[in-house]
Amino acid sequence: MRELAEPDPDLERLRAELAAARARTRATFQALAVEAREEVAEWGDWRRAFRARPELFLGVAFLAGFLRGSRR
Numbered sequence: 478m479r480e481l482a483e484p485d486p487d488l489e490r491l492r493a494e495l496a497a498a499r500a501r502t503r504a505t506f507q508a509l510a511v512e513a514r515e516e517v518a519e520w521g522d523w524r525r526a527f528r529a530r531p532e533l534f535l536g537v538a539f540l541a542g543f544l545r546g547s548r549r
Contacts, residue, residue, distance in 0.1 A: 519525070527534050
């Protein structure tokens with residue numbers, strides 16, 4: 478019968494390092510996903526953007542109306 482070989486300490490250390498690196502990578506991706514969702518939500522909130530910069534929205538509306546009216 479074959480005897481079981483003793484585990485290599487270097488191999489076990491490498492496995493532990495890889496598991497830790499996977500956990501850090503997973504946490505980083507999760508944090509990036511949360512940040513991306515929040516940023517997309519901010520871009521989609523036009524009411525908040527209008528409250529922050531009403532002059533920009535009014536200027537764009539004026540310009541759009543002017544361009545549309547000048548084509549007639």
